[in-house]
Amino acid sequence: MNRERAAWGFVAPALIALGLFFFLPVVAALILSFTDFDIYALADIGNLRFVGLDNYLHLLQTPLFWKALGNTAWFVLLGVPLSxxxxxxxALLLDSKLARFKGILRTVYFAPVVTTLVAVAVIWRYLLHTKYGLVNWVLGGIGIGPIDWLGDPHWSMPAIVLFAVWKNFGYNMIIILAGLQTIPEELHEAARIDGASAWQRLRHVTLPGLAPVLLVVSILTMAGYFQLFAEPYVMTQGGPAESTVSILYFMYEQGFKWWNLGFASAVAFVLFAIMFALTLLQLRVSERWMR
Incomplete structure (x- = not known):
């Protein structure tokens, strides 16, 4: 009994912190999503009304929400596999015997992860500038005309995808590299003795051994990419022609630009439902794949 009390005493501060700063705000936001909480209710709580599912029904009838959902889905479908x-x-390069200066390469690859997103986003805006950007200067050297990366609706989202992949791939690289080092070298050696090529060893030894790690990485990456916000906020402000408005950017504008906080809370829980459903789908597919 004393040991149980001591254990609860050790975990109590963490549980209290989680309750105050995570579970309580989540419950409050869920309740808020069933109200018309706006700037008038913020000034006088007497103006607050319970509206039930009206925010969710209105959300499904809002064209910009579907536009933002499509933009976010495109970003996830393109960015997650590429990342x-x-x-x-x-990770395969760093784990191979051919790579030299592995410590330096790890630092270089991981450096974008620890840099300030807003700062590097501003730098990328200059790199992608139509007239003076380094990217168009390089393309011009091989005969390709200047591309309006952030001003053309056809190129704005691919530009943000490239930036996000460059910014985040180093985090997953570290996780995958750790997974590679847990695969017994004997398996690779046996495959070499049996005459397996490098591609066959990758397909039949490395990837199956990395399956649990790749599942975790895919879930984390998908969850992170569904929360796309800072990139379009800094680089395009949701434009051009709303081509980079994400669900989170849409929620931000509703909540902090127009002060429709109840409606914005509904957006947050719809996003949570989508991410939860897709995570369950990933788990089901991975279970069948790993059998």
């Missing part, structure tokens, strides 16, 4: 592929390639 994981780059992370896997970098």
């Amino acid at each position: 994981i592929a780059m992370s896997l390639a970098a």
